Amino acid sequence: MGCVTLSNGVRMPQVGFGTYRAGADGKRVVLDAIDVGYRLIDTAWNYGTEPDVGRAIAECGVPREELFVTTKVSRNHLGYRNCKRLFAESLERLGLDYVDLYLIHWPRPSYGRPDWDDWQRLDRETWRAMEELYHEGKVRAIGVSNFFPEHLDSLMLTAEVAPMVNQLELHPGYMQEDVVAYCRDMGMAIEAYSPNARGRLPNDPVLLSVADAHGTSVTHVCLSYLLQKQIVILPKSAHRNRMEENLDPTDVVLTNDEVARIDAMPLAGYSGEHPNRQTVPAMSSR
Numbered sequence: 001m002g003c004v005t006l007s008n009g010v011r012m013p014q015v016g017f018g019t020y021r022a023g024a025d026g027k028r029v030v031l032d033a034i035d036v037g038y039r040l041i042d043t044a045w046n047y048g049t050e051p052d053v054g055r056a057i058a059e060c061g062v063p064r065e066e067l068f069v070t071t072k073v074s075r076n077h078l079g080y081r082n083c084k085r086l087f088a089e090s091l092e093r094l095g096l097d098y099v100d101l102y103l104i105h106w107p108r109p110s111y112g113r114p115d116w117d118d119w120q121r122l123d124r125e126t127w128r129a130m131e132e133l134y135h136e137g138k139v140r141a142i143g144v145s146n147f148f149p150e151h152l153d154s155l156m157l158t159a160e161v162a163p164m165v166n167q168l169e170l171h172p173g174y175m176q177e178d179v180v181a182y183c184r185d186m187g188m189a190i191e192a193y194s195p196n197a198r199g200r201l202p203n204d205p206v207l208l209s210v211a212d213a214h215g216t217s218v219t220h221v222c223l224s225y226l227l228q229k230q231i232v233i234l235p236k237s238a239h240r241n242r243m244e245e246n247l248d249p250t251d252v253v254l255t256n257d258e259v260a261r262i263d264a265m266p267l268a269g270y271s272g273e274h275p276n277r278q279t280v281p282a283m284s285s286r
Contacts, residue, residue: 004232006164007187010141011100013068014227015247016040018193018236020050026052029061032240034060034067037247042234043094043165044072044105044192045086050093058095067104068100072145073130075106076113078122083129087138102130102139103167107151107275120154134269141165143189146275149182154206167191170231172207172222173268191232196222197269206265210258216251223249225262 003011017038022029022100028051030041034056040145041057043049050071057067071090073083073139087102106128108119115122130142144152155161166183170192180190196219202208207218219235223246226233235246254262 001038002232006027006141006163006189006190007271008141008164010100010164012141012165012189012232013038013040014230014232016042016068016191016232016234017243018117018234019043019053020047020193020236022047022049022052022236023238027055029238030056031060033135034062034243034244036240038243039066040068040070040232040234042070044074044103045077045090046072046105047076050090054093055097055115058274066094069094070095070101070103071099072103072105072206073126076109078104078109078115078119080125080129084133087129087133091138096137098140100140101131101165102141102142103143103145103165104130104147105146106146108145111277123151123155124158127155127159131159134161143167145193146273148179148275151275152182152186162186163188165189165232167193167234169194169271170226171195171197171201171269173197173201173204173265174270175263184276189232190230191234192226193234194269194271195226195233195235198271200269204265204268206261210262212256213258214252214254217245219246220249220252221254221262224252224254225259228254228259 002014004014005011017033030053041053043053073086077086109115126183133139141164143163145167147166166188202218207221211218211221223233237243
């Protein structure tokens with residue numbers, strides 16, 4: 001399994017395991033993921049899976065330094081003091097002394113909250129707290145999630161450390177090319193959640209055609225496509241056999257023509273979640 005090197009030199013596995021909706025048996029799911037070979041484990045304060053991740057790490061037998069743990073500060077707890085408090089809670093729930101990557105989950109609070117329009121100040125205060133955590137060695141890298149160029153521009157007006165990662169919804173049919181290009185120009189690594197569009201594309205004719213040509217699944221095509229674009233991916237499954245299949249889809253190497261055909265796909269599989277619109281649920285699914 002390959003890695004990408006972040007702007008500060010930290011190496012991050014290119015294939016990780018997402019724990020959103022890991023279920024009531026979350027500890028077992030994470031233990032299985034680590035056992036089959038995942039070393040990047042992605043959680044968040046509002047997923048409710050931090051305790052399961054922590055218990056799995058404590059029991060898995062893999063040295064802590066071999067694991068790359070990501071968590072996030074909730075969109076409705078932005079601000080300097082809130083960020084410091086939530087980070088301390090996350091460390092306690094994880095049972096860890098540090099995390100490898102800490103992200104701002106969304107750039108705005110939930111739509112309809114009184115602080116919805118105060119997002120610029122909240123983001124900058126949150127980032128100041130994260131910079132302090134980074135300089136204190138409590139996090140190895142800091143970044144953002146669901147941030148568009150306007151959010152990054154606002155953040156960078158006061159930031160001393162540039163974000164190292166942007167985690168976005170990315171998959172065939174929704175590649176957010178402009179956002180990705182903007183982030184790469186800033187030196188940020190790109191990480192994809194919902195890399196197979198949450199199973200919304202099983203009958204897409206382009207993906208089916210490519211999958212048939214390689215004797216593989218649409219899911220494998222989606223993952224391979226993102227990996228060939230040097231994007232970190234976060235597939236997830238509660239089933240051990242699918243965890244194993246998703247961990248190494250590099251046996252599928254797409255041709256330049258196949259990549260171009262997938263690039264040209266119209267909007268498909270998009271969740272509808274957007275940081276600047278009210279369509280984002282009050283408690284984000286991501």
